[in-house]
Amino acid sequence: MSVVPPGGTIGILGGGQLGRMLAMAAARLGLKCAIYAPEKDAPAFQVCDSHVVAPYGDHEALVAFARGVDVVTYEFENVPGDAASVLSGLKSVRPSPRALSVIQDRFQEKSFARERGIATTPFALIDSDASLLAALKSVGTPSVLKTARLGYDGKGQKMVRANDQLAPAWDELNRVPCILEGFVDFTRELSVMAARGQNGQVACFDLVENRHENHILRTTLAPAKASQRVKADAARIATDLLEAFDYVGVMAVEMFETRDGRLLVNEIAPRVHNSGHWTIDGCVVSQFEQHIRAVAGWPLGDPSRHSDAVMTNLLGVEIDAWRAAAAEPNTALHHYGKGEARPGRKMGHVTRLYPLGLRPDG
């Protein structure tokens, strides 16, 4: 255990809205934050004690940053492996670079889960002509071809509707290692935000339901209306993953629920997550504070919710309606302090609260 007491400094890689909300949560606990980001006007800079503007490949800047903080964490999963090793040579990096490295690779991520008996969507690796043929047999089509590694500028996904489209699709992705994911006949996407402390303590926030539009999260309903069995399964899956990774911090586990009530892990995010934003207003300790507590070696907070909640993202110019949103009853408005409202950009969110058990279906 290494504890960062009040007055200590949390170093955060990434200065977007997640870094910003992490910094605000740390401040509640009397912890300072230093933010490292390449953009000179990152939103998190407005609320932190100090910041560094430098690319993630700048080893000198990383070393100086690490020297000024007590522990390092991050707001995004595609932290370059090089940066993670430079930093972990100097200070604890939490969650660990090992978890990060597994989760950065879609094939390793899903294999990790499968090897531990956790059901996932069907998948296969494609890194050769032979494995391409094998993937066609095991996963088939229709399916989605995705580059295994993250960080390809948000590109790197191809729909594959018929068997003869797979080879051309892989060519278009420059034959980099890919994963073929089978379609699942799911009824909805659920997710759970779970935390693990340095002492192994695990705390799961309530299971939630997520609704997307154009592949972007639109709304999170908290809690998900689900049977006790499904809720327990989700918490069990998240706990198993946390323990298998010897994880410290908050992890998001996105799952599909099938028509027959099974949960298939779709994606793991080694960080706080958009589908956990409702916890700021619906719980006494938010996902952001929970993550800070974990990485700082504090006891985890109570994850129980005091209110039901519906979180809705404000994308692009939707943020211009901030005034109307601010006037709504029982509603918390969160504005991320970003400049340009580009289409689809996450500019803020609103969380509407309801007494326990009284959340509308949305």
Place this chain on the structure above:
Amino acid sequence: MSVVPPGGTIGILGGGQLGRMLAMAAARLGLKCAIYAPEKDAPAFQVCDSHVVAPYGDHEALVAFARGVDVVTYEFENVPGDAASVLSGLKSVRPSPRALSVIQDRFQEKSFARERGIATTPFALIDSDASLLAALKSVGTPSVLKTARLGYDGKGQKMVRANDQLAPAWDELNRVPCILEGFVDFTRELSVMAARGQNGQVACFDLVENRHENHILRTTLAPAKASQRVKADAARIATDLLEAFDYVGVMAVEMFETRDGRLLVNEIAPRVHNSGHWTIDGCVVSQFEQHIRAVAGWPLGDPSRHSDAVMTNLLGVEIDAWRAAAAEPNTALHHYGKGEARPGRKMGHVTRLYPLGLRPDG
């Protein structure tokens, strides 16, 4: 109406825990904060976009500060009148310097309330031998002699147990203008945090009960257990005061409840207040956000509480128990990021949440 939209900057005089929590609330709304404080390590500096270290008498620094912000507010009532006028010549100062100036003087404050038909504790001005004799007649003893103006380094109060102690007590206070306040046989102290927007909209948080130890607030119980009539009276008093001052921002009104259920105004604070800290965790919009909304010309937030709450201050070395406090269920820990834990210094607080109607008597 002059509105500060997201991206704008709120200037805050004072960098203690109130300024810090105001800055964090502003950040939620996408507003930046600039903090002005004389201490070079003010706790609010850790969470704001920019800060100035200068004495409140430094006109040049005040002018530069005002030029960099869109509106000015403050975390403490003894802002020097000079500073308020320099700033209000350049930018809106909210709440207004007029309200500030009345409330800075205990005699003017209580007279202001009395003239509007609001009951106060008995009081009389002492600024001459003649008025001293008159005060003895109208208020009598036992009573408390207080300097009328704030800001005398926290000193300036004398118990007066018998009539012949009054003149010597006034001598000890250097015969500055004072107010003699009669003892009231009250059962408890209540307070209400109320806000008024630029459009005249008023929103009151629930009435709370405050318990003190050694003249320092120890615990706030939210809501106060009180009759509907007492609750309505308190909201009426706060609303009347807000309107009489043409006030913009959050105001705290402390009242004594007498044995026969009357409310007597004891003190008004033209700012966010320790007895409103519970709103951070008990309401969807806190007193801090409410204040920022008002001074920025935004709609006020919904002041209804989603949970009952008990707020307890952590004074001096009590903050050393932060780890135990962090581990308690249903509890929010707030650490102000201050350095030295001097005796009696407000270092943080905890808020324990309970479902509506289930708050223990504490």
